[in-house]
Amino acid sequence: MSEPGYEAARDELVEVVRRLEAGGLSLEESLALWERGEQLARTCERHLAGARERIDQALAVAEEDVAEV
Template sequence: MTENSSQTPDALDGLSYEEAREQLVAVVGRLEAGGASLEESLALWERGEALAKRCEEWLEGARKRLAAAREPGNAPE
């Protein structure tokens, strides 16, 4: 596995959306390619789930910021 795949879930908090998405795409690619052992496949799956959650957190934060910006009185002049 790559050095990024050994990061703990807490280490994912420091990833930008783009970094998390890039790593998620790599994990999916490795799973789709096959050839990994069952143990490695499970670890990749778990990492993919954690990365997907991190991406969702970023997107939810962006949604909240947009909603706040659209509220009356918050629009730029």
Template structure:
């Protein structure tokens, strides 16, 4: 029985650099996401570049969603605290 050798990665395939996405604030991630979508929509990029753009776009969208989720939670906490402090003591 022979062991299968792992296949080398295709050069350039799936090479989206997403390591910095977690450092972006909401506005930065949103702005870059818009630019990425525009590049994909205009076409002209090769398959490998399009895949890399798509992967980075997905990471940027997740980052934006994480920021929005955090903002919603903070608003709900403040709203709950405000309602609690507005209620008269019994």
């Protein structure tokens, strides 16, 4: 199974949190949702870290271009 994109993971995480906050779930259901939420949060973090890295690389190239002028 492939990892969802950032937006899909974020949206599913929002739904997981909403369901947990609403309550009325069994302990087993709550634990399963919590675990899924943790997975989704890690996925979001990986996507954000990748985006940060791309931005840092782009800024470094831009700074090199300015320094050469």
